[in-house]
Amino acid sequence: MELFYDVALNELKHWLEEHGEPSYRAAQIFEWAYQNDVRSFEDMTNLPKPLRDALAQDFSIGPYEPIAIAEDPDTHKILIAMPDGGEVECVAMGMEGYKSACLSTQVGCAVGCDFCASGIGGCDRSLTAGEILLQLISLRATQGHIRNVVFMGMGEAFHNYEAVCESIDRMTDKRAMDLSPGHITVSTCGVVPAIHRYAHEGPRTELAVSLGSADQATRDRLMPGMARWDLADLMAACYEFSQVRKGQPVTFAYVMMAGVNDQYYDVDRVVRLLKAQPHHLNLIPYNEVPGRHYMAPNEETVSTFYRRCRDEGLNVSIRRSKGREIEAACGQLRRREKL
Ligand code: SF4
Numbered sequence: 328m329e330l331f332y333d334v335a336l337n338e339l340k341h342w343l344e345e346h347g348e349p350s351y352r353a354a355q356i357f358e359w360a361y362q363n364d365v366r367s368f369e370d371m372t373n374l375p376k377p378l379r380d381a382l383a384q385d386f387s388i389g390p391y392e393p394i395a396i397a398e399d400p401d402t403h404k405i406l407i408a409m410p411d412g413g414e415v416e417c418v419a420m421g422m423e424g425y426k427s428a429c430l431s432t433q434v435g436c437a438v439g440c441d442f443c444a445s446g447i448g449g450c451d452r453s454l455t456a457g458e459i460l461l462q463l464i465s466l467r468a469t470q471g472h473i474r475n476v477v478f479m480g481m482g483e484a485f486h487n488y489e490a491v492c493e494s495i496d497r498m499t500d501k502r503a504m505d506l507s508p509g510h511i512t513v514s515t516c517g518v519v520p521a522i523h524r525y526a527h528e529g530p531r532t533e534l535a536v537s538l539g540s541a542d543q544a545t546r547d548r549l550m551p552g553m554a555r556w557d558l559a560d561l562m563a564a565c566y567e568f569s570q571v572r573k574g575q576p577v578t579f580a581y582v583m584m585a586g587v588n589d590q591y592y593d594v595d596r597v598v599r600l601l602k603a604q605p606h607h608l609n610l611i612p613y614n615e616v617p618g619r620h621y622m623a624p625n626e627e628t629v630s631t632f633y634r635r636c637r638d639e640g641l642n643v644s645i646r647r648s649k650g651r652e653i654e655a656a657c658g659q660l661r662r663r664e665k666l
Pocket residue numbers: 436437438439440443444445446480481482483516657
């Protein structure tokens with residue numbers, strides 16, 4: 328049975344045609360599924376009963392009940408079993424005045440970043456566009472309206488390029504979820520050819536790049552799956568993105584780890600790397616992961632790093648990981664359930 332959220336509007340029109348139904352029903356069905364978040368086709372009360380039955384025969388519709396939940400006052404994280412196997416986690420976070428969802432793009436991850444729980448065990452498979460959307464639908468079932476989306480959960484978004492773009496199409500389509508592209512951030516660890524491609528043909532979302540370190544050898548060690556591209560190529564791709572998108576800055580996520588990339592000279596390297604690039608630098612103190620040997624830097628180190636970047640003219644902020652107590656860093660809840 329096909330997951331309903333994998334069906335594009337045109338495909339649904341085609342399906343309706345095959346079932347002798349008028350194509351205008353497609354917009355009605357999309358409205359029920361994406362704007363009213365109904366849990367079954369039976370609840371689509373303005374559709375004829377035979378059509379509801381036919382839909383239920385061919386498609387499954389969410390939200391899916393989580394198999395594990397972890398939460399604190401700001402953060403609600405769920406683990407969902409996907410219809411075709413595999414478990415993925417996603418998070419809703421309360422920001423100032425709105426909610427943001429962090430979604431996964433793969434079951435596991437092949438990049439194998441040395442500091443991340445998602446890479447442990449490699450990548451089982453990529454998610455479909457519908458499975459990505461299903462996470463958002465499932466979070467909305469208990470969290471209500473979610474304004475922002477970031478693709479920073481399990482998986483490397485650009486290793487699943489097509490499905491990520493397709494899911495964004497449905498998120499931003501007025502007849503589906505109607506989110507603003509400017510409220511969506513695609514995050515990558517630095518798949519250089521995909522950044523070039525996304526700059527030219529991708530949806531008009533924000534782009535975030537996880538830097539790891541501004542030192543080539545340290546970055547290669549921390550993010551072995553990205554070692555085939557050097558930092559100069561990565562920065563050239565980011566620069567091209569900003570040029571094509573008329574000056575739009577790239578957000579650089581810099582996860583700070585004690586003694587690894589938080590030293591005095593690391594500031595100089597980061598400044599040299601970013602100064603000529605339209606950027607926003609997010610300093611993220613490390614969220615410690617069981618089984619990984621990295622540690623969070625102390626407060627003073629983070630503040631000094633921040634002040635020096637700011638004084639050198641960088642556009643910088645400190646982003647605290649939400650849900651520190653609930654294993655909110657990607658991959659941790661799934662891993663805990665497997666142990
Ligand atoms: S940080 Fe991202 S790309 Fe790296 S292993 Fe974790 S999920 Fe994969």
